[in-house]
Amino acid sequence: MKKKNTFSYARFGYFFSLPFLLAFLIFSLYPTLYTAIIGFTDLKGIGNTTIHFLSDPFANYKAILSSPTFHTAFGNTLKLWICNFIPQLALALVLAAWFTDNRFKIPGEGAFKVLFYMPNIITAATVAILFYSLFGYPMGPVNDLLIRFGFLKEPYNFLVKKDIAQDIVIFIQTWMWYGYTMIILISGILGISPEIYEAAEVDGANGWQKFWFVTIPNIKTILLFTLVTSLIGGLNMFDIPRLFLMGGPDSATLTVGVFIYNQAFSGGYLYNRAAATSMIMFVIIVAVSALLFYVLRDRDEAELRRIEKQQIKAQRKKMKEAKNG
Amino acid sequence: MGKSQTLKKTIIFILCVFLAILSLMPFVIMIVNSTRSTTEIQQHAVSFIPSKYFSSNLKILLGKSFNPAVGFLNSLIVSVGATVLATYFSTMTAYALVVYEWKLKNAFFSFIMAIMMIPAQITMIGFYQMVYKIHMTNHLSMLILPAIASPSMVFFMRQYMKPALSLEIVQSARIDGAKEFFIFNQIALPIMKPAIATQAIFSFVSSWNNLFTPLILLTDQKKYTLPIMISLLRGDIYKTEYGSIYMGLTLTALPLIVVYLLLSKYIIAGVALGSVKG
Numbered sequence: 127m128k129k130k131n132t133f134s135y136a137r138f139g140y141f142f143s144l145p146f147l148l149a150f151l152i153f154s155l156y157p158t159l160y161t162a163i164i165g166f167t168d169l170k171g172i173g174n175t176t177i178h179f180l181s182d183p184f185a186n187y188k189a190i191l192s193s194p195t196f197h198t199a200f201g202n203t204l205k206l207w208i209c210n211f212i213p214q215l216a217l218a219l220v221l222a223a224w225f226t227d228n229r230f231k232i233p234g235e236g237a238f239k240v241l242f243y244m245p246n247i248i249t250a251a252t253v254a255i256l257f258y259s260l261f262g263y264p265m266g267p268v269n270d271l272l273i274r275f276g277f278l279k280e281p282y283n284f285l286v287k288k289d290i291a292q293d294i295v296i297f298i299q300t301w302m303w304y305g306y307t308m309i310i311l312i313s314g315i316l317g318i319s320p321e322i323y324e325a326a327e328v329d330g331a332n333g334w335q336k337f338w339f340v341t342i343p344n345i346k347t348i349l350l351f352t353l354v355t356s357l358i359g360g361l362n363m364f365d366i367p368r369l370f371l372m373g374g375p376d377s378a379t380l381t382v383g384v385f386i387y388n389q390a391f392s393g394g395y396l397y398n399r400a401a402a403t404s405m406i407m408f409v410i411i412v413a414v415s416a417l418l419f420y421v422l423r424d425r426d427e428a429e430l431r432r433i434e435k436q437q438i439k440a441q442r443k444k445m446k447e448a449k450n451g
Numbered sequence: 452m453g454k455s456q457t458l459k460k461t462i463i464f465i466l467c468v469f470l471a472i473l474s475l476m477p478f479v480i481m482i483v484n485s486t487r488s489t490t491e492i493q494q495h496a497v498s499f500i501p502s503k504y505f506s507s508n509l510k511i512l513l514g515k516s517f518n519p520a521v522g523f524l525n526s527l528i529v530s531v532g533a534t535v536l537a538t539y540f541s542t543m544t545a546y547a548l549v550v551y552e553w554k555l556k557n558a559f560f561s562f563i564m565a566i567m568m569i570p571a572q573i574t575m576i577g578f579y580q581m582v583y584k585i586h587m588t589n590h591l592s593m594l595i596l597p598a599i600a601s602p603s604m605v606f607f608m609r610q611y612m613k614p615a616l617s618l619e620i621v622q623s624a625r626i627d628g629a630k631e632f633f634i635f636n637q638i639a640l641p642i643m644k645p646a647i648a649t650q651a652i653f654s655f656v657s658s659w660n661n662l663f664t665p666l667i668l669l670t671d672q673k674k675y676t677l678p679i680m681i682s683l684l685r686g687d688i689y690k691t692e693y694g695s696i697y698m699g700l701t702l703t704a705l706p707l708i709v710v711y712l713l714l715s716k717y718i719i720a721g722v723a724l725g726s727v728k729g
Contacts, residue, residue: 237471248707
């Protein structure tokens, strides 16, 4: 009987995580290392897979970091992300605060949630081309509406203006993501203990004070999670800028994702340069996600330590009891 | 108090209606215009009355290398394959992390959390070169197999499994003589059903909507997935065929909208759940 208890199940732990590990090694780790290596080589041209290291290993990195197109792409990426994240978060926060306020219930709340989230589920490629058609010139739906309601006298060609093109991409991103952020924030706010709100009410806090001093501090982790996931997604923005205006007009909607794609797969076949660009972004993303990792890990570990302490206490108690008995 | 509260409620409601219209409007215009002729669209691009050019738009659309049936089928193969592999193996990995005590367990879990956020897109150059080297560029399996390692899903499954699966059940199954693999398949998987359903929806949607990876790996038209098909609509061959472009967009978006509206309750709950656990 005792022998059966000491039978080690540990090997099954390794056995059950083996498929994950193998797939990770082949499809994630190897490509990552391979990308890093290609960044130091002269790999370019279609169908070419033989690689030679450059005499100056950082030549590709230097070329990319001093490339004006990369600067434009990086600047655009940051601008498009920041300008969509701020209104997206503000709108999501306000809606989440309203939808969780138990002093008044908004009729049709469930339906609104469903509709606000809907754009997020539609293929980004479809959305990009749909907006390209909506802003069509001379007779796209947006022009049609603006003329019919008297805002414009004649059709306006929105898509050749750099600022407007960027604004539309920002609008699409906000439109696609505020519903998602809202739902996440709602679930965060619902997780806050109602007692804290009651205590604040007893102290005479008004709605705005409750939002600012109770709600916001209590969803800090979720806000950070939203920020980091959105930033990582934003740094990789590809589908919308690529299909909406192909990075144009005049590189106004060229993001780093589109830049990498253009370098490697449309025309140039500069795999080495694209790999170097990828690795620059990789380092940034790893740094950003490390931040989130540490915040989450601290919380998890603190919890773990508490549980462990309790277990040790319980064990000691048991031993004491055994001794006494 | 009461009056200002009602006023506030009204303002909020109006804003919500405005946002709802904003969510719906582009798709309504898209669907209606898919039934209108290019001439009608050029005269008035916005209309809420469907016309009768549905079939002629469809004919023009299908006449020009746009084959939604092929794209649909390929997307279905990739999305179903990736979803089945991702959910099954993520649950299995989570099982290893929850049920067994092994030396590297905590290190492995920390590792999963560390790589969770890194998007596959960023190492695509190496992935493409690897796939190219082994001559697998036009194989859909290259879009499916990587799903076996889905770190964020493992994380979610572990968080869900910890309170849901009691180790006593596992223990008593062992005493009954059940093998470990059998216990996982017959006891753990059924308990995990709600989590698997949630994750399956999101895995399916993200795989279905993925443009970047297929765009790079697939060059054979017969292997195109739906998002690549959609990207063809942006090409010169449809430049003046407005009706057909809207038709193509509708064919790709409408099924998603219908499925979404049918499953919206679960999807919204799933988004909320993911955030609490994540």
